[in-house]
Amino acid sequence: MNEVIAELHNIGKTYHTGKVNFEALRGINLKIERGEYIAILGPSGSGKSTLMQIIGCLSTPTVGSYFLAGKEVSKLSGDELAKIRNLYIGFVFQKFNLMPQMTAVDNVALPLVYRGIKTEERRKQAKDILRHIGLGQHFSHHANELSGGQQQRVAIARALVTNPEIILADEPTGNLDSKSGAEIINLFGEFNAKGKTVIIITHDVSMARHAKRIIEIQDGSISASR
Amino acid sequence: MALGTGFCERSKHDLMDIAGNSMAVWQRATSKSYRGYPKGQTNRITIADVIALPKVLPSIEMVSPMLNKSATLSYMGKAYMKGVWGVTADHVKLAKLKIATGGRFFIQIDVERQARVAVISNKVKQVFFGKNGNALGAKFLIDGVSFTIIGVLADDEKNKLDRDEDVFISYKSYQEMYGDKYIEKYFFVVTKPNVSTMQAEQILRSYFAGKYNFDKNDKEAMGFWGSSKIQESISWYLLGIQIFLSVCGMMVLAVGSLGVANIMFLIVAERTYEIGLRKAIGATDQQIFLQIFLEVLVIAVVGGIIGLASVFLTTTFLQHITLPAWIGAPKLSWLTAAIAFLVLALIELVTGFFPARRAAKMDPIEALLT
Ligand SMILES: Nc1ncnc2c1ncn2[C@@H]1O[C@H](COP(=O)(O)OP(=O)(O)OP(=O)(O)O)[C@@H](O)[C@H]1O
Ligand SMILES: [Mg+2]
Numbered sequence: 375m376n377e378v379i380a381e382l383h384n385i386g387k388t389y390h391t392g393k394v395n396f397e398a399l400r401g402i403n404l405k406i407e408r409g410e411y412i413a414i415l416g417p418s419g420s421g422k423s424t425l426m427q428i429i430g431c432l433s434t435p436t437v438g439s440y441f442l443a444g445k446e447v448s449k450l451s452g453d454e455l456a457k458i459r460n461l462y463i464g465f466v467f468q469k470f471n472l473m474p475q476m477t478a479v480d481n482v483a484l485p486l487v488y489r490g491i492k493t494e495e496r497r498k499q500a501k502d503i504l505r506h507i508g509l510g511q512h513f514s515h516h517a518n519e520l521s522g523g524q525q526q527r528v529a530i531a532r533a534l535v536t537n538p539e540i541i542l543a544d545e546p547t548g549n550l551d552s553k554s555g556a557e558i559i560n561l562f563g564e565f566n567a568k569g570k571t572v573i574i575i576t577h578d579v580s581m582a583r584h585a586k587r588i589i590e591i592q593d594g595s596i597s598a599s600r
Numbered sequence: 601m602a603l604g605t606g607f608c609e610r611s612k613h614d615l616m617d618i619a620g621n622s623m624a625v626w627q628r629a630t631s632k633s634y635r636g637y638p639k640g641q642t643n644r645i646t647i648a649d650v651i652a653l654p655k656v657l658p659s660i661e662m663v664s665p666m667l668n669k670s671a672t673l674s675y676m677g678k679a680y681m682k683g684v685w686g687v688t689a690d691h692v693k694l695a696k697l698k699i700a701t702g703g704r705f706f707i708q709i710d711v712e713r714q715a716r717v718a719v720i721s722n723k724v725k726q727v728f729f730g731k732n733g734n735a736l737g738a739k740f741l742i743d744g745v746s747f748t749i750i751g752v753l754a755d756d757e758k759n760k761l762d763r764d765e766d767v768f769i770s771y772k773s774y775q776e777m778y779g780d781k782y783i784e785k786y787f788f789v790v791t792k793p794n795v796s797t798m799q800a801e802q803i804l805r806s807y808f809a810g811k812y813n814f815d816k817n818d819k820e821a822m823g824f825w826g827s828s829k830i831q832e833s834i835s836w837y838l839l840g841i842q843i844f845l846s847v848c849g850m851m852v853l854a855v856g857s858l859g860v861a862n863i864m865f866l867i868v869a870e871r872t873y874e875i876g877l878r879k880a881i882g883a884t885d886q887q888i889f890l891q892i893f894l895e896v897l898v899i900a901v902v903g904g905i906i907g908l909a910s911v912f913l914t915t916t917f918l919q920h921i922t923l924p925a926w927i928g929a930p931k932l933s934w935l936t937a938a939i940a941f942l943v944l945a946l947i948e949l950v951t952g953f954f955p956a957r958r959a960a961k962m963d964p965i966e967a968l969l970t
Contacts (some may be wrong), residue, residue, distance in 0.1 A: 432880060432965050453884040460882020471877055471968060532881070574629040 376407040378441075379539055379571055380429060385438035385448075387424050387594075398424040399594045402438070406573070408539070411566040413582035414575045416591035422575045423544055425591065429573065430463045430542045431455045443539060460488050464533030468541035470525040472517035472532075478504060479513045482531045489536070503531040507561060523554030530561055540571045547581060559584055622694060623797040623826030624666075625804060626786035631682070631820035635813060643781045643812035643821070647771060651688070659795040662690035664788045667774050673767065675728040675740040682724060684742055684767045688772025692719075694790050703736050703751030711770040718742065719751040719768040742767065745777055786823075797826030849936075853943055860903070861951035864896055869956040875959050876967020889960035896952030898920050903948075904941055910936070 398421045406412065408431075416422050427433040428440065431447055434455070440448040443462060447455065459465075472481045482500035483493075491499075496535040502514060507527050517525060526546060533541055544564065547555035563584060566572045572587060582588050590598040630641045647667070653660045672679055691697070692705035699705055699719065706717050720735065729735045735749045765791030774780065791800040801824045809816035817818065868875070875888055883891075 427965055433963075453886065456879060456882050456884045459880065465880060467968070471873075471880075473874060473877065484878070485881040488878075488887060490883070536882075 378405050379408045381441040382404040383439045385435045388436045403554045409569045410571050412573045413585035413588050415582050420591045421594040422591055426542050426544050426575050431458050462539045462543045464538040466529050466533050466546045468545040468548040470529045474518040477514045478528050481517055481528055482535050485536045503535050507531055520552050526558055542573050544575045620791045621797055622788055623824055624786045626823040628823050630814045630818050632815045632818045634815040650787045658793055661790045661792045664688045664691040664694050665771050666787050667771055667780055671743045686771040687768055694788055698754040699751045700754040705751050706770055707935055711772050714772045716747045717750045718747040721753045721756045725752045754805045857947040860948055864951045864955045868959045872967045875962055876964045879964035885960040889956045890958035892959045893952055900948035
């Protein structure tokens with residue numbers, strides 16, 4: 375069996391809006407091994423994004439414990455979580471979330487800023503990755519000048535530039551046509567083939583088929599895992 | 601505020617030119633009985649008393665008796681009624697008169713020889729000799745007595761103030777013509793530079809009290825209107841104006857700061873998304889804080905420089921166009937500029953600090969969702 379990269383113990387997340395408490399996640403137990411390719415499936419509002427935020431250290435669980443790369447991270451401060459995100463996680467969001475006024479290269483290089491890498495080196499690494507995913511012609515295009523598929527590939531390049539342990543993608547093809555979506559899925563497959571852990575959130579069953587493990591979520595709990 | 605400073609300097613300047621450390625002195629009825637003299641006495645100071653003052657009182661620099669009456673001036677058949685002054689040779693210094701080039705004011709020897717010489721105002725000169733005519737050396741009549749014109753007041757703003765109608769002759773000629781013995785109205789004294797007009801009041805009052813038998817503590821017996829009183833009252837008035845203009849300036853600063861604060865908040869609000877994204881990919885609170893704070897600082901410094909530059913340009917511009925003289929040339933005092941700069945810098949630091957801190961504390965998820 376491979377090394378466990380992430381381990382969730384009895385994780386629960388409750389949102390407080392006004393006087394209403396909403397239990398978005400409850401009793402989540404999950405072990406993720408290095409190099410796994412996981413799809414998290416579930417209907418809208420079931421808690422998929424919430425789970426991704428916790429795995430990605432964007433938020434902390436209300437209850438339970440979470441070990442990432444052997445370290446308990448569920449009670450860390452905002453700054454410590456920011457460092458862990460920068461070190462271990464690459465995010466790909468449904469809305470691409472690029473900096474519209476920055477060039478493709480600068481967008482990809484952005485996470486390296488927070489690693490204190492020099493501008494020249496950052497640009498070089500960003501260009502290498504962009505070239506690798508077929509955007510060699512678009513280095514100095516601003517993000518808002520690129521097509522949806524191209525933007526999402528830039529976002530993936532940005533997620534990969536730090537060489538993270540885990541790539542977390544929240545509905546990465548939700549805003550794309552099927553052809554662009556397929557290209558994106560191919561990219562994930564490729565990186566998984568290099569031994570990286572990939573976790574994709576989707577409610578598209580056909581996309582989930584590419585994953586080696588499918589976890590289904592319903593009403594904040596894991597209802598099936600196969 | 602630059603306007604305020606300029607205005608005050610100009611007004612003080614005007615004041616100094618009229619007054620220096622001079623003082624008008626006149627006699628009044630006594631208000632206290634003294635050594636058998638009942639109160640209500642009016643002691644008549646003679647012209648000779650006044651002329652003697654610089655010799656007998658070391659604190660007095662110079663005097664002028666300010667004898668004055670209306671006289672008929674005539675030249676080549678034209679006749680006008682004008683004011684004639686009988687004054688000392690020192691009057692030119694005392695009143696800071698400016699004489700047009702070529703002419704002069706009468707001097708002590710002229711006074712002693714009772715020379716029939718006169719200095720006339722530019723207005724009087726124009727009446728008799730026209731705008732470009734030459735008055736110097738000409739003889740004209742004052743109440744039928746012939747005088748030679750030796751000087752004309754310069755066509756200067758200061759001379760225009762209240763001397764348009766005037767002709768100056770020596771007090772001796774005046775006395776000879778009109779037979780005056782007493783000071784009818786008032787006389788002027790100028791104190792030595794180290795003696796204030798306040799001190800001079802005491803000295804003059806005691807001196808005349810000894811001479812004319814009244815109580816030297818009788819403050820009613822003599823009237824004084826001195827430059828220190830004027831300066832004091834005018835200083836308050838000028839201070840008032842400067843406070844007013846400063847308050848205006850402060851209000852401009854306050855409105856400006858609100859603008860700055862508003863922009864700072866907008867910078868953060870507009871960039872919620874960017875900040876959230878940066879945090880999601882690993883920026884720490886401190887890194888975000890520094891980024892926003894530095895940007896605010898750069899904006900503040902650039903804004904400050906542009907602001908100072910435009911103030912400097914406006915002030916220079918105003919200095920080069922003709923403003924009404926009483927406003928004075930606006931003066932950009934470095935103190936004003938420094939205070940404005942410091943106040944704005946402080947406000948910008950504060951208004952930069954809070955948005956930057958707010959940005960740093962932002963939850964990346966919420967920032968990304970918006
Ligand atoms: N910040 C929040 N405050 C309050 N409630 C929230 C918050 N974020 C999510 N929720 C609620 O938690 C539940 C789960 O949300 P989540 O975004 O995890 O669902 P999801 O499975 O990702 O849905 P979708 O497929 O629509 O993206 C939803 O009912 C949502 O309204
Ligand atoms: Mg979601």
